[in-house]
Amino acid sequence: MSRTLHRALQCGRACRTRKHLHHSNVNLNGYRYASTAANDSKPPEHIAVLGGGISGLTAAFHLGRRFPDTRITLLEAGSRQGGWIQTDTVDLGPQYGKVVLEAGPRTLRPVSKPLLELVNLLGLQDELVLTSKTAPAAKNRYICLSKPDGDGLKVLPSSPLNLFVSPFFFTLLSSILVERYWPANRPQPIQVPEEERAAKALQMKVYDDESVDSFLTRRFGAKAARLFGSSLVHGVYAGDSRLLSVRSSFPSLWEAEDRGKGSVITGIVRSRKDGSSKVEEVYDMGDVTQTMKDVSVFSFKDGIAALPMALSKRLDTMPSVQSRLSSGVASLEPQEEGVKIHLLDGNTVSASHVVSALPLPKLDSLLQQNPLPHLKYNPSTTVTVVNLVFPCAPSDLHPAGFGYLVPRPADGYESATGLGILGTVFDSCALSAQDRAGSQPITKLTVMCGGPYHASSFSVEALVDELFRHLRRPKITPIHVGVHKQVDCIPLPLVGHLDRMSEVQRILAERPWNGRLSVIGAGVSGAGISDCVKAAREAALGFTS
Numbered sequence: 001m002s003r004t005l006h007r008a009l010q011c012g013r014a015c016r017t018r019k020h021l022h023h024s025n026v027n028l029n030g031y032r033y034a035s036t037a038a039n040d041s042k043p044p045e046h047i048a049v050l051g052g053g054i055s056g057l058t059a060a061f062h063l064g065r066r067f068p069d070t071r072i073t074l075l076e077a078g079s080r081q082g083g084w085i086q087t088d089t090v091d092l093g094p095q096y097g098k099v100v101l102e103a104g105p106r107t108l109r110p111v112s113k114p115l116l117e118l119v120n121l122l123g124l125q126d127e128l129v130l131t132s133k134t135a136p137a138a139k140n141r142y143i144c145l146s147k148p149d150g151d152g153l154k155v156l157p158s159s160p161l162n163l164f165v166s167p168f169f170f171t172l173l174s175s176i177l178v179e180r181y182w183p184a185n186r187p188q189p190i191q192v193p194e195e196e197r198a199a200k201a202l203q204m205k206v207y208d209d210e211s212v213d214s215f216l217t218r219r220f221g222a223k224a225a226r227l228f229g230s231s232l233v234h235g236v237y238a239g240d241s242r243l244l245s246v247r248s249s250f251p252s253l254w255e256a257e258d259r260g261k262g263s264v265i266t267g268i269v270r271s272r273k274d275g276s277s278k279v280e281e282v283y284d285m286g287d288v289t290q291t292m293k294d295v296s297v298f299s300f301k302d303g304i305a306a307l308p309m310a311l312s313k314r315l316d317t318m319p320s321v322q323s324r325l326s327s328g329v330a331s332l333e334p335q336e337e338g339v340k341i342h343l344l345d346g347n348t349v350s351a352s353h354v355v356s357a358l359p360l361p362k363l364d365s366l367l368q369q370n371p372l373p374h375l376k377y378n379p380s381t382t383v384t385v386v387n388l389v390f391p392c393a394p395s396d397l398h399p400a401g402f403g404y405l406v407p408r409p410a411d412g413y414e415s416a417t418g419l420g421i422l423g424t425v426f427d428s429c430a431l432s433a434q435d436r437a438g439s440q441p442i443t444k445l446t447v448m449c450g451g452p453y454h455a456s457s458f459s460v461e462a463l464v465d466e467l468f469r470h471l472r473r474p475k476i477t478p479i480h481v482g483v484h485k486q487v488d489c490i491p492l493p494l495v496g497h498l499d500r501m502s503e504v505q506r507i508l509a510e511r512p513w514n515g516r517l518s519v520i521g522a523g524v525s526g527a528g529i530s531d532c533v534k535a536a537r538e539a540a541l542g543f544t545s
Helices: 003-014 054-066 113-121 169-177 194-202 212-220 222-236 251-259 264-269 306-316 360-365 460-471 497-508 529-541
Strands: 046-050 071-075 087-091 098-102 128-132 141-145 152-155 295-300 321-324 329-335 338-343 348-351 353-356 380-390 403-405 421-425 443-450 480-491 517-519
Touching: 046 054, 046 338, 046 348, 054 071, 054 113, 054 306, 054 321, 054 353, 054 529, 071 348, 087 480, 098 380, 098 443, 113 306, 113 529, 141 222, 152 460, 169 222, 212 222, 212 251, 222 403, 222 421, 251 264, 306 321, 338 353, 380 460, 421 460, 443 460, 497 517
Parallel strands: 046 071, 046 353, 071 321, 141 403, 353 517
Antiparallel strands: 087 098, 128 295, 141 152, 329 338, 338 348, 380 443, 380 480, 403 421, 421 443
């Protein structure tokens, strides 16, 4: 699609909407920013952080920096930290060398200041693997079409000039150029009494939100919404664009429509004019911003796992921080001066405050005596991630580029006959610097399948056959296959998510919790690593005793 719309879709998750907040000193998760000087006179006595994924690790790190004399306990139920971030280094011998393979997230975008700050504070500059904006992996992204939409891989236009030679010319021309002159057509919010809002939201009768598919269909037409919107949602959330909240998953689109007085394109090209007072954020990014100046995506020499590993090592050097593995929580009990944490092994931990970075359904199971609403409302998607290594040069296997996404079938997911491939990443094109070469060339790919598809069985052979039908290349047998079924790995924010989370935050500020339980994580404010790092940092900065 055109660079303007494509940039908006890609960056949408980074701009959490502020429209529903009424005070400039309230952050996006409901916490009030507070200066360190104002609150450090009486720091919290003991903060327990639940969950050792990227959210929990980042929260513990920033809390430890802000409150060096406060006891901080990080409780992780498993035997390792890092959550869904999982990097494997596979030795294929002297002939093919060593390859770095990701079973979870694989690249990061340098648009998040909290993330770049974390890279700087952890001293990871020398470990960076960078993909330039001029590299084929940055410029070439594909969609895989099947009849009646087309046949095979089609490159998305990366500039307005490319649009004229694009196979999507007519679809994009009518969708984008005409959109600026299409009348505003957002449905008016339904007037609902305040006391009925929670019940209406539970019934999906929301009044200030809509699905990604509905939004894009209104402004760009049904075909563009299905081809491009569903593909993007497959790549980011592995979900159904007809269900996801546009305000939660791609809030910049919603904001652009407001800014453009009904036109998304006008809102994107128009400079942001926000006269509201905002708290000035200061980030310690060092020279990382200069390093990332012309970078499209980045990772680390040892993969994304370098980030949680560096966090874990840094926590070990903080005298007031204790990390405990294999320490699952059975229940949380609010008390007058804190929270009692009952562990699965029968022991208890008493804390003045708790930060939960657990999946929301898991947190719900810990609050049977004092439940919170909506924690089990959103579903999570299950993705099968397949790492494939082939004994050939990348040019023998796929076109130069980052990879491709597959849109929702014209007849719906039920009509799909394959394994439900959502997309494929050409890892050797974007991240070849991670690998140690052998005497023969290799190509590594990662295929994601599942999500909204309902394949009854899985076969590596069938997956490879389907992959090569997409690539239109002669089949090559892989020399390494890694299959990872990631069950319930990505929370899907359904329509009305922001209002439901606002209600949760309001209840947490009241009795019996009295602000002593904070809830962060992928299920609250965004599933991406950047979203999790940002929310964890804000939770630490917003802490009051």
